Amino acid sequence: MxxxxxxxxxxxxxxxxxxxxxxxxxxxxxMPAVAASAQATPVRFADVALTDQDGQAVHLERDLVNDRIVVMSFIYTSCTTVCPVVSSILGKVQRQLGERVGRDVQLVSLSIDPQRDDARRLNDYARAFQNGPGWSWLTGSPSAVTATLKGLGSFSGDLTRHAPLILVGDGNSRNWTRYYGFTDPAVLVREVERLGAQRQAHAGHNVAALEQQP
The missing domain is CATH 1.20.5 (Single alpha-helices involved in coiled-coils or other helix-helix interfaces)
Incomplete structure (x- = not known):
């Protein structure tokens, strides 16, 4: 006994x-699961090499953003509160957008804990949320990740101060919106669709202008 x-x-x-x-x-x-606030924001992409979940070197702007519409989150694999919720939100966005993800839409999740999150840990973590192609999970050297986070306005320097944040933007127009809090996936999908509609309208305007030229 x-x-x-x-x-x-x-x-x-x-x-x-x-x-x-x-x-x-x-x-x-x-943080309460309330409707997220949204704010238009400028972004800058650091010209540094990162590593995806397959161990491949990638440059965020050139290889992933490029001319795509992007939904981007910031996570780390040992986080048990905010990060799984944010990753689940992106997983629902992926399912709702279907085949567009990997074609004209790219999902990105960047680890803010590069000292512990290597490609293998990200690959294992991604399996719980990812369903199909078009979603890159990134890490890299601490200096490369810090430069990337600072350019995106997402650097805190303290994991304990990490709050829910998702960026949605268009690599063509450079229009980006920052979503704070636990955002309804439908809100993010509507923003992706809005950016896509803007693209089509802009393309149609260019075609019309060319047709009017003598």
């Missing part, structure tokens, strides 16, 4: 310690 009580006591202590660590690591992560 004494041995059983001792085992139960050790188990309780371990659980309490794990909960305390989790609360410390994710301080500031408990």
């Amino acid at each position: 004494n041995r059983l009580l001792l085992s139960l006591g050790l188990l309780f202590a371990a659980i309490s310690q794990a909960q305390a660590h989790s609360a410390d690591e994710h301080a500031g992560h408990d």
Whole structure:
């Protein structure tokens, strides 16, 4: 009986310690699931090499954004609060957009913890959320990731201050919107569709202008 009580006591202590660590690591992560606020924002892409979940070197702007519409999140694999929710939101966006993802739409998730998140960890993590092609999970050297985050206005320097954030933008027009909070996937899909409609209208305007030339 004494041995059983001792085992139960050790188990309780371990659980309490794990909960305390989790609360410390994710301080500031408990955010209400309310409609996210949106703000138009400029972005700058650092010219640095990153690594995707397959271990391939990529440049964010040249290889992934390019002329696509992009939905981008910021996560790390050991996060157990905000990041799984944000990744689940992008997973729903992928399902709702269907075959457009990987064609004219690109999903990107950038780890903000490059010291621990290598390609293998990202690949394992992605399996819980990704359904099909067109979603790149990125890490890299700490300096490359920091430069990338600073250019995107998403650098905090402290994992415990990491808040839900998703960027949606058009690589052609450079129109980007920053979504704070846990955003309804339908809101993100509507923004992708709006950017796509703008593209079509712009293309139609260019065709009309060419036809009017003598």
